[in-house]
Amino acid sequence: AQSVTQPDIHITVSEGASLELRCNYSYGATPYLFWYVQSPGQGLQLLLKYFSGDTLVQGIKGFEAEFKRSQSSFNLRKPSVHWSDAAEYFCAVGTGANNLFFGTGTRLTVIP
């Protein structure tokens, strides 16, 4: 059965510091992988996505993620965090059955 694990429930970083949010997945076939961000009171916004090709994908707002098949991971990174990045981040696996399985989310706090 498919599953998505985000081991960090809450992360605090200083503005300008680098960021890495972890995501591990379990799925029998090649997964479709997504990262979404949800700001308070807002809907889910797609940051980036991966299915095949270059394992390092670039997204919006300066985010990138790297797919590592051997580790079943799809970690999200940003070299320099801005205060406006404070939000909740969800990793998701999409299956051919047209379902999206989301992780439990990582809440990011940015301190000045």
Add this chain to the structure above:
Amino acid sequence: DTAVSQTPKYLVTQMGNDKSIKCEQNLGHDTMYWYKQDSKKFLKIMFSYNNKELIINETVPNRFSPKSPDKAHLNLHINSLELGDSAVYFCASSLYLALVSELVRSQGNEQFFGPGTRLTVL
């Protein structure tokens, strides 16, 4: 302006009641969706509407009925609520119908999600 909006944000109700959740998008999209996110954060598609036609119905109980008065609105009506219906319900829209397998390949057909409605059935 909010692209996809849902009301209410929170809904607490008793078992057996009938309730509706409303969704509106101002993006001019042709397709709208309803997803259910359970306690494990699994987001599963329930319905999608394309130009007022039901396209997908993923084995959802017939107590759930989507209603689309026009392509900017897709409301979700639930009859005889059960405890297991407690979840967060997300509305979404996209320019045209996109399966998950197409979302990664397509450009410009991103799904925009609403903020969710947390339904609690007591």
